[in-house]
Amino acid sequence: MIRQFIARLEKVVSHSRWLSALYIAPYKKVLDREIAIANVDSDDVVLNIGCGAIPFTAILLAQKTDAFVYAIDRDLRAVKAAQRVVGKYQLQDRIKVVLHDAVEPFSHDVTLAFLSLQAQPKAKIVDVLKETMRPFRLLARIPAQRYQRFYDAFPEMEAKKNAFHNMKAFEKTLYIEE
Numbered sequence: 001m002i003r004q005f006i007a008r009l010e011k012v013v014s015h016s017r018w019l020s021a022l023y024i025a026p027y028k029k030v031l032d033r034e035i036a037i038a039n040v041d042s043d044d045v046v047l048n049i050g051c052g053a054i055p056f057t058a059i060l061l062a063q064k065t066d067a068f069v070y071a072i073d074r075d076l077r078a079v080k081a082a083q084r085v086v087g088k089y090q091l092q093d094r095i096k097v098v099l100h101d102a103v104e105p106f107s108h109d110v111t112l113a114f115l116s117l118q119a120q121p122k123a124k125i126v127d128v129l130k131e132t133m134r135p136f137r138l139l140a141r142i143p144a145q146r147y148q149r150f151y152d153a154f155p156e157m158e159a160k161k162n163a164f165h166n167m168k169a170f171e172k173t174l175y176i177e178e
């Protein structure tokens with residue numbers, strides 16, 4: 001239910017540049033911590049899985065690091081809205097929004113995958129990434145304890161680094177490198 005609510009909310013908010021900026025603002029520090037634990041830089045090509053209608057993860061990654069981001073979503077309406085938002089931010093040369101379900105292998109080489117809280121099924125997506133990415137580098141947001149039942153569980157994996165956040169829905173991000 002929370003997942004569907006957020007997906008719908010993002011589609012509504014995406015129509016306004018002003019509301020989109022308000023929606024994105026609380027994530028700026030989150031992205032700073034995530035970028036730091038994974039050492040994301042301008043040489044990276046990032047696969048942002050489950051970008052939603054307001055692809056704030058992709059936007060902040062591109063703005064803060066100059067990395068190239070493939071922002072993917074399996075929902076066509078989210079993809080169209082995200083393309084519009086990326087255009088408003090004039091980031092079309094840094095972010096390509098693509099309709100794609102992450103359970104299928106992605107057709108371009110990437111150096112880092114970034115799994116959104118709502119992406120699912122997480123275990124299958126991780127298996128596909130492991131088969132197709134060398135080296136395997138992943139950032140994955142983990143829900144706060146009390147919201148865990150609303151999200152697909154992330155498989156047991158050892159994190160190289162963690163970033164902790166004071167956000168309602170998610171408490172940390174794992175950085176995994178294999």
Ligand SMILES: C[S@@+](CC[C@H](N)C(=O)[O-])C[C@H]1O[C@@H](n2cnc3c(N)ncnc32)[C@H](O)[C@@H]1O
Binds near residue numbers: 101
């Ligand atoms: C509501 S968004 C939130 C993401 C947020 N805007 C961000 O920048 O991190 C989560 C999206 O994940 C997408 N999604 C869930 N599972 C997916 C999968 N297997 N492949 C691609 N997109 C997926 C949903 O369609 C939804 O639009």
